[in-house]
Amino acid sequence: xxxxxxxxxxxxxxxxxxxxxxxxxxxxxxxxxxxxxxxxxxxxxxxxxxxxxxxxxxxx
Amino acid sequence: xxxxxxxxxxxxxxxxxxxxxxxxxxxxxxxxxxxxxxxxxxxxxxxxxxxxxxxxxxxxxxxxxxxxxxxxxxxxxxxxxxxxxxxxxxxxxxxxxxxxxxxxxxxxxxxxxxxxxxxxxxxxxxxxxxxxxxxxxxxxxxxxxxxxxxxxxxxxxxxxxxxxxxxxxxxxxxxxxxxxxxxxxxxxxxxxxxxxxxxxxxxxxxxxxxxxxxxxxxxxxxxxxxxxxxxxxxxxxxxxxxxxxxxxxxxx
Numbered sequence: 502x503x504x505x506x507x508x509x510x511x512x513x514x515x516x517x518x519x520x521x522x523x524x525x526x527x528x529x530x531x532x533x534x535x536x537x538x539x540x541x542x543x544x545x546x547x548x549x550x551x552x553x554x555x556x557x558x559x560x561x
Numbered sequence: 562x563x564x565x566x567x568x569x570x571x572x573x574x575x576x577x578x579x580x581x582x583x584x585x586x587x588x589x590x591x592x593x594x595x596x597x598x599x600x601x602x603x604x605x606x607x608x609x610x611x612x613x614x615x616x617x618x619x620x621x622x623x624x625x626x627x628x629x630x631x632x633x634x635x636x637x638x639x640x641x642x643x644x645x646x647x648x649x650x651x652x653x654x655x656x657x658x659x660x661x662x663x664x665x666x667x668x669x670x671x672x673x674x675x676x677x678x679x680x681x682x683x684x685x686x687x688x689x690x691x692x693x694x695x696x697x698x699x700x701x702x703x704x705x706x707x708x709x710x711x712x713x714x715x716x717x718x719x720x721x722x723x724x725x726x727x728x729x730x731x732x733x734x735x736x737x738x739x740x741x742x743x744x745x746x747x748x749x750x751x752x753x754x755x756x757x758x759x760x761x762x763x764x765x766x767x768x769x770x771x772x773x774x775x776x777x778x779x780x781x782x783x784x785x786x787x788x789x790x791x792x793x794x795x796x797x798x799x800x801x802x803x804x805x806x807x808x809x810x811x812x813x
Binding site for chain 2: 505508509510511514515517518519521522525526528529530532533534536537540541544545548
């Protein structure tokens with residue numbers, strides 16, 4: 502196991518390379534998830550405002 | 562639309578139908594990406610022997626080369642989608658082109674960083690201004706330019722059209738990146754994998770590399786479809802299907 506982690510003395514190059522690969526791809530995958538959640542929240546708020554306005558009008 | 566295009570393909574261009582289609586495909590693409598990626602990592606990091614010259618440092622190849630292939634492949638897809646979007650004004654094609662750009666930029670960034678981490682122990686330098694490295698850096702700037710141009714317009718579709726032009730012009734860089742190791746003297750090694758003729762690599766190293774290539778392709782589908790779904794919801798937020806979906810997701 503230690504020999505595996507040492508990567509023949511190149512551990513300080515090999516592991517950061519793999520870390521960059523995973524960190525960048527995870528960030529890429531998550532960014533639209535958050536954007537989608539935010540957009541839907543804003544859309545619901547807008548729909549709620551429109552509903553409230555319609556009710557105001559019908560009440561006089 | 563020309564009538565030789567099958568009806569289902571035509572329907573797939575409709576945002577609500579593509580939204581559902583992408584939502585159904587995406588989990589499978591991600592699962593395949595993770596499984597293939599895990600197998601490739603095991604094969605590349607554990608099973609494959611050390612290189613006779615580079616020792617274990619060469620193992621960076623298993624992410625560097627698939628990422629580099631993806632950086633060019635995604636640019637090709639972006640170029641084709643941009644062309645379709647410009648000519649036929651199909652909203653979905655514009656969205657596919659614009660949402661490919663960040664994924665391509667991510668893979669290009671990975672290629673440059675992992676290449677740098679590989680170059681330091683093997684060449685003795687993090688960076689050199691040679692043809693392959695410079696053209697790959699230009700590729701990153703092209704991706705960033707497309708992303709920037711897209712977001713600099715108030716009207717999303719106007720931005721998409723301007724950015725699609727840039728994407729099409731930038732496509733000349735793709736063959737430059739690919740053939741740079743043959744056209745110029747460079748520190749970067751030549752192609753290892755050949756489609757025509759035998760590859761210059763041991764079979765125990767080749768299969769993890771090809772498996773990782775498959776994994777990154779599946780990842781691209783998963784990531785692209787997630788991004789396209791998000792974009793479609795945003796662009797169509799005035800339409801009934803999005804309103805229904807928004808209220809449905811709130812009650813869950």
